[in-house]
Amino acid sequence: xxxxxxxxxxxxxxxxxxxxxxxxxxxxxxxxxxxxxxxxxxxxxxxxxxxxxxxxxxxxxxxxxxxxxxxxxxxxxxxxxxxxxxxxxxxxxxxxxxxxxxxxxxxxxxxxxxxxxxxxxxxxxxxxxxxxxxxxxxxxxxxxxxxxxxxxxxxxxxxxxxxxxxxxxxxxxxxxxxxxxxxxxxxxxxxxxxxxxxxxxxxxxxxxxxxxxxxxxxxxxxxxxxxxxxxxxxxxxxxxxxxxxxxxxxxxxxxxxxxxxxxxxxxxxxxxxxxxxxxxxxxxxxxxxxx
Numbered sequence: 546x547x548x549x550x551x552x553x554x555x556x557x558x559x560x561x562x563x564x565x566x567x568x569x570x571x572x573x574x575x576x577x578x579x580x581x582x583x584x585x586x587x588x589x590x591x592x593x594x595x596x597x598x599x600x601x602x603x604x605x606x607x608x609x610x611x612x613x614x615x616x617x618x619x620x621x622x623x624x625x626x627x628x629x630x631x632x633x634x635x636x637x638x639x640x641x642x643x644x645x646x647x648x649x650x651x652x653x654x655x656x657x658x659x660x661x662x663x664x665x666x667x668x669x670x671x672x673x674x675x676x677x678x679x680x681x682x683x684x685x686x687x688x689x690x691x692x693x694x695x696x697x698x699x700x701x702x703x704x705x706x707x708x709x710x711x712x713x714x715x716x717x718x719x720x721x722x723x724x725x726x727x728x729x730x731x732x733x734x735x736x737x738x739x740x741x742x743x744x745x746x747x748x749x750x751x752x753x754x755x756x757x758x759x760x761x762x763x764x765x766x767x768x769x770x771x772x773x774x775x776x777x778x779x780x781x782x783x784x785x786x787x788x789x790x791x792x793x794x795x796x797x798x799x800x801x802x803x804x805x806x807x808x809x810x811x812x813x814x815x816x817x818x819x820x821x822x823x824x825x826x827x828x829x830x831x832x833x834x835x836x
Contacts, residue, residue, distance in 0.1 A: 574776045578783060580606070581771040585788030588770075622660050630660060635683035638669050642682070647705035695725065699733040754800035761805065762797045763823060765814070787811035794822055 587599035652663040711730040754760040774782045783789045792810040808822045
């Protein structure tokens, strides 16, 4: 019987323990590099099962990373005495109660999750219908008309229960006595949620367009295929090219807010590529560029 070969001995430097923490970051970043590279090519596969497996893998990774983010934030908040913790604002209080309804949490589960007391959550519930600008709980969107109310419910259901879909949302609201067509629900889901008055950031520059095609805005953005570009080795960033990102250029007419065209590049486009794109016909969507 042949003897089992012994694994090779790796001679570690004497001071190897001094670089343990840096090595951990390098190993994790290298794994991220390999995963993004492999997943990007799988997402382009002609096999639908391969694409589905890549998306499923991405969602599992995202779920794990979000759990770790929450654990870190919760551990920091747990170190602060309850009387010194920052108070939740009126929008956050309402969002907590919405999440409680979606999760089916008890008072204690809600309180433990958000570092509150059961009495505090109970007081919020009792005062949920208070009116006025100083109300303890407020919706993030200003609702003065019934269609705004319906839109808000549909969009919050889609956020808190993303697996429902427009048909299931319409059926659920119908059981609650609110009859909506599937197409109406789909239209609400496509609309952008209205921002609260405090969300708008002041702008010091005003651009005025007097007519259509008078002023165009051109935006060039690198869209990461994962969640970021940082890496712990020089130049401290992943290559800003495919398969780690797309370069997306969009032209918007300032007067009508219409998207006049867009282009997708694998690499950072040259000035000639941008000039060619900006001179394209108004109704033309520029195809994928390999430059």
